[in-house]
Amino acid sequence: FSPLRAVDPAMLDELEERLLAADLGVAASRKLVDELKKRKFASSDEVLPALKAGMVDMLPPPQHHDGVKPWVTLFVGVNGSGKTTTVAKVGRLLKSAGHGVILVAADTFRAAAGEQLEIWAERLDLPVIRQRTGSDPAALVFDGIRAARAQGVDDVLVDTAGRLQTKKHLMAELEKVRRVAARELPGAPHSTLIVLDATVGQNGLVQCREFHQAVPLTGIVLTKMEGTAKGGIVFSIAEELRLPVEYIGVGEKGEDLLPFSPAAFVEALFE
Amino acid sequence: GLSEKFQRIVKKIRGEGTLTDANMEEALGEVRQALLEGDVNVDVVKQFIERVRERARGQEVMLSLSPAQQLIKVIHLELMRLLGGADAAPSIPGRVRDGLNLKDFPSVIFLVGLQGSGKTTTASKLALYLEKRGLTPLLASTDLQRPAAREQLRILAQQHKHPYFEGTSSSVVELGRECLNQARLKGFNPLILDTAGRLHVDEALMDELVALRDSLRPSEVLYVADSMTGQDAVRSSQAFNARLNLTGIILTKLDGDSRGGAALSIREVTGKPIRFAGTGEKPGDFEVFQPDRMTSRILG
Numbered sequence: 001f002s003p004l005r006a007v008d009p010a011m012l013d014e015l016e017e018r019l020l021a022a023d024l025g026v027a028a029s030r031k032l033v034d035e036l037k038k039r040k041f042a043s044s045d046e047v048l049p050a051l052k053a054g055m056v057d058m059l060p061p062p063q064h065h066d067g068v069k070p071w072v073t074l075f076v077g078v079n080g081s082g083k084t085t086t087v088a089k090v091g092r093l094l095k096s097a098g099h100g101v102i103l104v105a106a107d108t109f110r111a112a113a114g115e116q117l118e119i120w121a122e123r124l125d126l127p128v129i130r131q132r133t134g135s136d137p138a139a140l141v142f143d144g145i146r147a148a149r150a151q152g153v154d155d156v157l158v159d160t161a162g163r164l165q166t167k168k169h170l171m172a173e174l175e176k177v178r179r180v181a182a183r184e185l186p187g188a189p190h191s192t193l194i195v196l197d198a199t200v201g202q203n204g205l206v207q208c209r210e211f212h213q214a215v216p217l218t219g220i221v222l223t224k225m226e227g228t229a230k231g232g233i234v235f236s237i238a239e240e241l242r243l244p245v246e247y248i249g250v251g252e253k254g255e256d257l258l259p260f261s262p263a264a265f266v267e268a269l270f271e
Numbered sequence: 272g273l274s275e276k277f278q279r280i281v282k283k284i285r286g287e288g289t290l291t292d293a294n295m296e297e298a299l300g301e302v303r304q305a306l307l308e309g310d311v312n313v314d315v316v317k318q319f320i321e322r323v324r325e326r327a328r329g330q331e332v333m334l335s336l337s338p339a340q341q342l343i344k345v346i347h348l349e350l351m352r353l354l355g356g357a358d359a360a361p362s363i364p365g366r367v368r369d370g371l372n373l374k375d376f377p378s379v380i381f382l383v384g385l386q387g388s389g390k391t392t393t394a395s396k397l398a399l400y401l402e403k404r405g406l407t408p409l410l411a412s413t414d415l416q417r418p419a420a421r422e423q424l425r426i427l428a429q430q431h432k433h434p435y436f437e438g439t440s441s442s443v444v445e446l447g448r449e450c451l452n453q454a455r456l457k458g459f460n461p462l463i464l465d466t467a468g469r470l471h472v473d474e475a476l477m478d479e480l481v482a483l484r485d486s487l488r489p490s491e492v493l494y495v496a497d498s499m500t501g502q503d504a505v506r507s508s509q510a511f512n513a514r515l516n517l518t519g520i521i522l523t524k525l526d527g528d529s530r531g532g533a534a535l536s537i538r539e540v541t542g543k544p545i546r547f548a549g550t551g552e553k554p555g556d557f558e559v560f561q562p563d564r565m566t567s568r569i570l571g
């Protein structure tokens with residue numbers, strides 16, 4: 001029989017530092033450690049597994065897709081987070097599962113954005129809808145949905161321009177894209193995924209909050225996870241907005257996309 | 272300038288006559304929390320707080336200030352020293368204002384960093400900036416891996432009428448040499464070389480960058496870092512610095528609302544000066560880095 005004891009304060013401090021180092025942020029790290037403080041354990045070996053279990057419990061389940069056709073997914077996020085590459089990867093994944101997919105290059109602003117997605121579409125043998133720079137992104141989304149309905153396509157994946165949430169006119173542009181999609185196809189966009197760079201700090205939470213105001217988010221893609229960043233910001237995002245991580249990006253190739261596993265994610269965080 | 276939060280911390284301890292150990296620790300605790308919430312690296316914060324604690328208690332007593340005022344001064348000085356530093360731009364003959372070493376002919380400037388940090392966009396901004404100062408930069412890229420990477424730089428160069436060169440080699444190092452030869456041949460100075468984004472843990476790509484550096488001998492290797500980076504900023508910048516011996520840092524996307532603690536972390540851990548700030552997507556959104564603006568932003 002082993003007596004139950006509170007966790008050694010030095011161990012709690014060390015765990016809190018590891019969470020902070022993983023970008024969980026002050027509030028989430030403190031909350032998780034406080035919960036450990038309230039408990040008693042038979043041995044110190046039980047503490048880390050308990051912390052991990054608590055962290056896995058914080059992560060919401062993925063969005064359920066109910067086979068609506070075409071299923072429209074909007075990819076949004078700040079500049080350089082990995083949206084265009086992610087759209088290509090998701091297209092490849094869906095195609096390999098037998099889906100008909102159309103890509104929409106709705107970044108009509110940035111230099112060579114359309115060309116970038118076009119090269120991906122060519123590599124993956126997927127149709128892509130694009131126009132010249134300066135054209136209206138909402139019009140492209142409209143065309144994409146029209147084409148998808150006409151061709152009986154399963155998935156429309158919409159790439160949008162990177163934008164910082166501080167740019168109100170760009171957030172308004174995103175709202176317009178969503179409105180046009182919804183008008184053309186009630187229920188669209190069925191998924192709106194914010195693409196977050198795993199290296200992002202506490203601003204990742206602000207990004208989700210602000211983007212969520214403009215276009216209701218349904219989930220997250222966490223990119224560049226094969227680096228050393230842990231992506232711990234998703235815990236406070238989960239607490240505040242209940243957003244699940246749907247996929248993680250683990251490289252720059254088309255196949256470098258994995259469906260999200262909370263257990264694997266938490267394990268990797270402590271490696 | 273001191274941020275609102277810093278002012279509140281100041282008011283709290285200003286209310287005390289003398290600075291006791293207890294309220295010093297309380298003040299330091301507040302500063303620690305503000306820095307962590309501002310994305311400064313956990314270990315950098317630890318060292319910073321430790322240094323401040325020593326200095327505030329130590330022999331460097333400023334007799335005209337109360338202990339509380341002294342603590343405030345130490346914190347502010349320490350932050351400014353970290354971010355700006357009087358050692359930021361040593362005087363070397365042939366240097367352009369704002370500290371870039373362009374004494375070779377032609378000089379070579381590398382833009383390096385993680386994927387998506389803003390290197391390609393920054394390359395065209397730097398070209399405009401240097402042109403305004405009477406130089407004749409040539410833009411080129413050795414990014415053979417990202418789809419339409421060179422196309423992106425070509426379009427940016429074209430939009431703003433900067434000289435741009437695209438080599439034909441399929442080897443990154445040979446391509447780099449091609450670009451340098453072109454600059455030399457046509458009398459351009461400097462060569463601004465955009466490179467492919469890469470992870471510091473990708474051995475092959477880091478080796479490639481080292482080989483490129485060994486061959487082209489750039490006088491400036493500028494690490495382009497996204498200002499919204501969190502704790503990982505230390506790991507990546509440290510690794511790049513260890514392998515390349517960076518000459519400076521450029522922070523991008525400062526037109527966002529991230530606190531930018533990565534600036535402090537990167538500066539502390541590499542010791543290299545932050546030269547420029549990217550403040551938007553347009554070519555003119557580029558300025559010399561201002562340390563005092565950054566300190567109040569980080570403290571929130």
Ligand SMILES: Nc1nc2c(ncn2[C@@H]2O[C@H](COP(=O)(O)OP(=O)(O)OP(=O)(O)O)[C@@H](O)[C@H]2O)c(=O)[nH]1
Pocket residue numbers: 077078079080081082083084085086107110113160161162163195223224225226248249250251252256386387417468470
């Ligand atoms: N290492 C790594 N790099 C990635 C990953 N996902 C994307 N990238 C790279 O990140 C860089 C930016 O990717 P993009 O897809 O252009 O990002 P974006 O969000 O569309 O950028 P903007 O449209 O300019 O806002 C590219 O070099 C990609 O190859 C990933 O999972 N791992």
Ligand SMILES: Nc1nc2c(ncn2[C@@H]2O[C@H](COP(=O)(O)OP(=O)(O)OP(=O)(O)O)[C@@H](O)[C@H]2O)c(=O)[nH]1
Pocket residue numbers: 079080110162164384385386387388389390391392393414417420466467468469523524525526527548549550551552556
């Ligand atoms: N708002 C804002 N956007 C920026 C800034 N600098 C770059 N960007 C944007 O960030 C995104 C990524 O910029 P790139 O220049 O493609 O980044 P990169 O480092 O060359 O990316 P890779 O080559 O894939 O590693 C683009 O959408 C740029 O327009 C900045 O200072 N502010």
Ligand SMILES: [Mg+2]
Pocket residue numbers: 083084085107113159160161162
């Ligand atoms: Mg893109």
Ligand SMILES: [Mg+2]
Pocket residue numbers: 390391392414417420465466467468
């Ligand atoms: Mg680039």
